[in-house]
Amino acid sequence: MRPRTPRPLVVDTLIAVAMAVVALLLGQESRSQGWAELDARGHVLVALAQLPVALRGRWPLGVFAFLQVVTVVHDGLGYWPVLCTFGSMLALYTVASVCPVRVAVACAVCMTAVWAYAGLVVRPSSPGSVLGPALLYCTVLVWFGHLARRSAELTRRLRAEQAEQARRAVAEERGRIARELHDVVAHHMSVISVHAGLARFVFDSDPAKARGALGTIADTSGEALEELRRMLQVLREEDPEAPARAPMPTLARLGELLDRVRAGGLPVDLAVEGTERPLPPGVELCAYRVVQEALTNALKHAGPARAHVELRYGTQELAVRVTDDGEGTNPARVPAGGGHGLIGMRERANLYGGTISVGPRSEGGYEVRLTLPTSAAERSRRGAPEAER
Incomplete structure (x- = not known):
């Protein structure tokens, strides 16, 4: 029972x-x-x-x-x-x-x-007058009781499925937040690390440059704290008294990202092809994070190099290309298993129906290519979810 x-x-x-x-x-x-x-x-x-x-x-x-x-x-x-x-x-x-x-x-x-x-x-x-009603009543009662039992089982099963879906949604949300935290912390800490090393190296010989590096560290750490605060507000979203959180990064803030990377010692330039236009928030966030991760890897692993970021707006898709001319063939640039950053980039691209390729270039350096569909119809055709995160 x-x-x-x-x-x-x-x-x-x-x-x-x-x-x-x-x-x-x-x-x-x-x-x-x-x-x-x-x-x-x-x-x-x-x-x-x-x-x-x-x-x-x-x-x-x-x-x-x-x-x-x-x-x-x-x-x-x-x-x-x-x-x-x-x-x-x-x-x-x-x-x-x-x-x-x-x-x-x-x-x-x-x-x-x-x-x-x-x-x-x-x-x-008469046996018929006794057994007939008895069998009829008993059959009806058993049948309706069986229907009630099946209904209760279906209700329990539905609740279990809903609970499983809720658990799955929580796991997916944790994965999304983990990716966001990785992208935020990895980039800013790379910039801070580079400038901390620079400040220590020139602290006695060039105090002005040391002060500039410390100022960049202060600015970058403040931005990192702001983004971490925004992530925490996502977790406290149900609190009606929580302050409204700032919007997630978009391609409009790409210039700020490039400035931080330049300040970290990696020259980088930006080229845009096509007509710039607002894109779905998830698509813009995905493109921004991929550019951020690619430049963070270049800042950490490329050595003396220059980087180039290219955005191409098409009618149905957005193409992103990040290249550098550093030590692209150095195995140290490709961590075993692909690294969490590379995994995160692939997960983001798959989430929005995009494609991504990462690897060294034949002429030297490293390249990241990302293609994202920008219309709901195109995302649906590629099998990506229509709902934006």
């Missing part, structure tokens, strides 16, 4: 009391129906055939068995059998709604036998 959340005891108690009252009032017609008039013993038996129904949610089989025993005693003493049917029928329905079909069918056979005892043994009647 599957676990079942019991109904409120108060509700079942009210149902049991109501049935007992109806049965006792109906019992006043026993003599007119040709059966023994209810006496004190009869009243007790009728009450015992209804009141235990209050506990049917906790012990369905036990309540059903007890009611059948009371019914057999009641009918054997010559009282009107109809008075004990209400509780037995409700108990059979409850058994069918919480127990396997074979158990419900066995209980239905038992109740049919009790009814046959009253109609064929205590007061012999």
